[in-house]
Amino acid sequence: MLILCTNDDGYMAPGLGVLAEAAAGLGDVHVVAPDREQSATSHSLTMHLPLRARSVRERWHSVTGTPTDCVMLGVQAIRPRRPDVVLSGVNHGMNMGEDVLYSGTVSAAMEATIFGIPAVAVSYAGRGDERHLASYGPLLSRLLAQLVKRNDFPPETLLNVNLPAIAAEQVKGVRVTRLGRRVFSDSLTQGTDPSGKPYYWIGGGSIEWASLEGTDYHAVDEGYISVTPLHLDLTNHALLRNVAEWELTA
Ligand code: MN
Numbered sequence: 001m002l003i004l005c006t007n008d009d010g011y012m013a014p015g016l017g018v019l020a021e022a023a024a025g026l027g028d029v030h031v032v033a034p035d036r037e038q039s040a041t042s043h044s045l046t047m048h049l050p051l052r053a054r055s056v057r058e059r060w061h062s063v064t065g066t067p068t069d070c071v072m073l074g075v076q077a078i079r080p081r082r083p084d085v086v087l088s089g090v091n092h093g094m095n096m097g098e099d100v101l102y103s104g105t106v107s108a109a110m111e112a113t114i115f116g117i118p119a120v121a122v123s124y125a126g127r128g129d130e131r132h133l134a135s136y137g138p139l140l141s142r143l144l145a146q147l148v149k150r151n152d153f154p155p156e157t158l159l160n161v162n163l164p165a166i167a168a169e170q171v172k173g174v175r176v177t178r179l180g181r182r183v184f185s186d187s188l189t190q191g192t193d194p195s196g197k198p199y200y201w202i203g204g205g206s207i208e209w210a211s212l213e214g215t216d217y218h219a220v221d222e223g224y225i226s227v228t229p230l231h232l233d234l235t236n237h238a239l240l241r242n243v244a245e246w247e248l249t250a
Contacts (some may be wrong), residue, residue, distance in 0.1 A: 126165025
């Protein structure tokens with residue numbers, strides 16, 4: 001089995017090492033990852049600049065692009081053949097609820113899904129508190145074996161996994177979940193720069209989640225690993241008819 005690993009934190013991020021090591025027992029691991037931090041770049045694609053790939057060690061390449069670029073190159077160019085599975089992460093920080101719309105980690109897995117390749121995104125819900133990330137190696141190895149060796153991996157679907165920020169030995173189990181929802185995000189800071197001009201800084205702040213039963217947040221909050229199947233189709237099928245009833249005309 002040829003496994004392509006990537007991430008959005010850059011090829012030097014410890015989480016990628018944990019993932020690649022955990023995947024090593026499952027097959028032939030190749031890493032193609034951004035040469036720098038690319039978090040929150042979502043599904044962006046570099047189209048107006050050439051991309052360069054550099055071999056940083058055996059079967060590891062860094063790329064001057066986004067996570068999506070890395071999957072493009074990993075699937076179509078750098079690797080000896082098309083990968084059987086794509087793994088993205090382990091992201092330094094959770095990717096739950098609305099996060100998946102901004103996440104480069106999830107988008108890399110999504111790109112693989114578009115290529116028709118089974119993909120799993122893995123995130124560790126403890127950015128800034130990474131004490132326990134390294135303890136996840138053996139657990140992740142067991143979990144990934146259960147996820148990627150199936151012959152009924154759901155089509156047009158990626159699996160979004162979140163690991164709680166506790167020691168792997170303390171994890172209570174695995175829950176299959178749906179996306180949670182933020183109730184409040186105070187993530188825009190305004191200030192004045194040294195020359196007296198205003199600036200705005202996105203990020204930081206506090207994030208509150210609605211702790212709804214069955215969601216990724218709820219599971220991780222209770223010490224479980226969440227596994228959320230994400231479909232590529234964002235259509236709101238449940239409300240399609242309601243909008244159709246508007247009888248829009250050209
Ligand atoms: Mn990241």
